[in-house]
Amino acid sequence: MIHFAPVMLFFPLVGFLVLVTFGRRMGEKVSGMIATTAIGLSFVAALITFIGLLGQSNREVTQHLYSWLAVGPLHVDIALLIDPLSITMCLFITFISALIHLYSTGYMHGERDATKFFVYLNLFVFSMLVLVLGNNLLLTFVGWEGVGVCSYWLVSYYYDKDAAASAGKKAFIYNRVGDVGLLLAMFLIFNKTGTLTYLSIFSHLGSFTTLAATMAVLALMLAAAGKSAQIPLFNWLPDAMEGPTPVSALIHAATMVTAGVYLLCRMNPLLGLSPNGRVVIAIIGGATAFVAATIGTSQKDIKKVLAFSTVSQIGFMVLAVGTGAYVAAVFLMICHAFYKALLFLGSGSVIHGLHGEQDIDRMGALRKLMPVTFVTFLIGWLAIAGVPPFASFWSKGDVLDSVYRHYPALWVLGLVTAVLTAYYMSRLFYLVFTGKARFDEPAADGRPAIHDPHESPKVMTIPLVVLAVGTLLVAGIDLPWVHSHTLKTFLDPVFAKNLYDPNESGGLQIVLAIVDAIMALIGIVVAWLAWREGPVRPRWEPKFFANVWYWDNFYDAIIGRPGHRLAEEAARVDIEVIDGAVMATAAIVTKRAQALRRMQTGQVRQYALFIAAGLLAILVFLLVKAFHP
């Protein structure tokens, strides 16, 4: 049954090919159905493969498809690695993707180019599966770039809007900077081990010095920072919210942006060689989690709040990786995929119901008008805020436990971030669903009042309900008091050699859990005091946070504008200096010949004709000689 693995890839690929060929003729409805079915079948294939893997004692199965590259010492196959880590990824990716495809058939109804949307979406899922299933770094890179380009297309989906077009480009360029890291990591690893295949790399780790390992780990971290929106490359993600909301849910929350975390987890044996590299990873993760959470407290666009929340949550995952708590990172990744997809789709439902309004200042009191969205969003809110017994309480709790034992300073930062998380999510929740309605009167800047907001159609609310149920149950895969058939026991073989002491003492664990719960409550209560009446109190929104710590302005000042000037300057130098030197030389020569003007008007023509005739004569001569020697 393990041979079903390629089938996972087959369905999205076929879906993509069918839609790209016939999509326009089939129309929006059929396209959406085909795309959704393809991903649904892919999930079934993932499930079958998973069951097959469970039945095997050797849980590292490689499936070769064909040899892609073989030059000198470089051999790269198109081959899949099916192991607990990759199949875990596949399961949640295909499951959530299928739901979001279904939701999109409702959300994208009537949009221009809706078929093209599903073309991109299917190609995205295919690429994402290639990324996690590839048995070597280069194949992972194929998926890595594939998801990147799909993200580019989908972010700039409303291409006639300038902001969307620019956001797509920004996402691509930031990711390219990260890609330099992945390329360099590959070069280094290949230089040391002579292979790019994961399992072979891991059996040749002896050739790494600590310094080389640290360099490779830092390069990998750069790659992860690009794809997973971490400092210093995080600020493309909020802009990416220009894409349609299902895209934000699927690509920019649940799946693609966690690819960096996956890559670091996959390379865990290498991370194990570099304590310094791990410290850097932990610091980047912790800092990103905190910075993004502060920004999340002051955003007014419902999707921007969720975007910064995603950056912050991935920061927690990276922090977990830095402490060696890989299982906790994957656990949080799965939980996050559920509740963040739920929250994004919920926000999409709100936006849909309010005819495109995204400003939380203009929402409020949607509790009664959109009951299904309200209840499901409530579950998502409690899950991300870390309230026991919801998902994030367990998964983020695992991360913080591990951080406490290794980097106490980062643990404190993590606790502060936990408070902020509960705070900004509660603020969002209160402003959207409770208090007084603010959408029914015109806005200060002249936007008209919105009349009769409505609950979304079934095709959108059903995925919400499924994801809400999933969010309620998902933490069950790894509860602290269960010690068999859990995520941890399943993933253990992948990380076994590199896990830090995974067993913590029961008493301390309970104390830490209580601390976590208190933090969540503080955040919720503070937000309640500040925001329950709507945005009427003095705003607790520092400009510094609202403007993203002036991060974009900073880059613009030190890279953007000087770079622009440099390019213009180089173009000028090219014409005036380099070409100028050429032309000056030519001018001197031709002036000597006293023929500058005539050369340009026709003498060269005669000159060339003359050469032509001469060469032709030689050619004829040569040919005659050649065949009659």
Place this chain on the structure above:
Amino acid sequence: MMTHLLATPTSSSFPYVGILIGLPALGAIVLSLLPRASTSAIRWTALGVSLMTLVIAVVMAFRFHVGNGGYQFYTNHSWATSLGVSWATGVDGISIFMVVLTTLLVPLALLGAGEKRRTKAFTAWLLLLEAACIGSFVSLDLILFFFFFELTLIPSYFLIAGWGGPARAAAAVKFFLYTFFGSAIMLVGILYMAFTHEAQTHILTFSVIALQGTKFSGVAGVLLFCAFTIGFAIKAPMFPFHTWSPDTYSESPIGAVIILSGVLAKLGTYGIIRFDLGILGHASRVMAPVMLTLAVIGMLYGALVACAQRDLKRIIAYSSLAQMGFIVLGIFSFSSLGLTGSVLLMVNHGIITAAFFLLIGWIVKRRGTSNAGELVGLQGPAPVLAAIFTVVMLASIGLPGLNGFISEYLVLIGTFITHRWWAVVGVSAVVFAALYLLWAYQRVFHGKAEGANAATKDLTWGERAVIAPLLLLIVVLGIFPSPILHRIEPSVNRTLTQVAIHGCVSLTPLTGSSCGGSK
């Protein structure tokens, strides 16, 4: 092992190579005899000839013996023995794909960018250019090579001057004189090389194979290297000899630019591989740091200047400069990975730029301009054009799964192993490529189309059919590069052996290229 790599040339009963040169040349002559008015007869003849040439080239590529790095389909008719000149031709795994590329791009240029004005002269010049290009790639005699190398200038000049844009006269003269200057120096080098060989062996010959055994003193070798390389660097073009190319590419008719940038440019890098590495191994090794540095500068500088361009043709011209930098980087990495990547990149760049210029030509045909400032939102009225442009753009950026990636990757990984720091600096070029191309794409295709832009017609089925082969190659070579790589690699290894004979380059791929203090 060395003797194995220096396999003796093999020949075949069917004179593929001679026919590949002769057919388009003959076609050009036949065309010049046809009456000027019968344009359709002219078109069909030219197309028929170029397609037949393509078929023969493809058959030859299939009959090419994989695993043999030496010259195949070799012919050697001694001619003017007293002067040492012979009609020596043949192909190896490096040149064969240059030939196939040439024969592929000519019919596409005829179909996709034929000229309505003075069709007869245009097509005849184009076919003659094809013959000259193929002749240059298959020549194994320096004089013969020089003859064809020079011959490419004539049709190029007339194509630019006859069918180009408003500033075509100046562009044609600049192109002609600049490249002519380069080859004049090269001719001196060729003669000096042959006389040195004669002094050592008392045989006057211009045979590339014979000259490979010649020993040159350090200084003479370096001077010869410079004489050859300047000519080739101008042709490619390589930084800092590139300034003719933006003017030429933007003023030439599209049909000519496709061959100029797709094929003629490769004559430069091909010449470096065949003559610098093949004959001047020691000097190549001495000069490698200089060449690597110029290559990296070209990669970054070309990309940087491309960012500041407004005209699509000029953007691609500077992008080509950057790509040439990649090719030269891989060549002077002296690693089989890097050099194989370079040869593959020569093929891929030809395919990608040809596709770019075809598309730009079609945009110009519709809108009368290739200035990105005047083009807005074309994705709305012309979605197929936009989609195809996107695929070509992504191939050029180096998206894995498309053809550009593998060559770029091989160049960088090969260079990283042997000359790490150049690769580390050079790898940043992958960011720049995305920067200027996405910028251009956003300007031209994104945004709201109004007025003339909104009325832009999408690609016709004919145009789609013309570009389809290139798109197919972009995808297929990205997914199945092996058939080409298997044919390139043995010849690359043979060439690296040449470098090693003259110096002390180690061929062990993982431990690096050099011994002694060359690093």
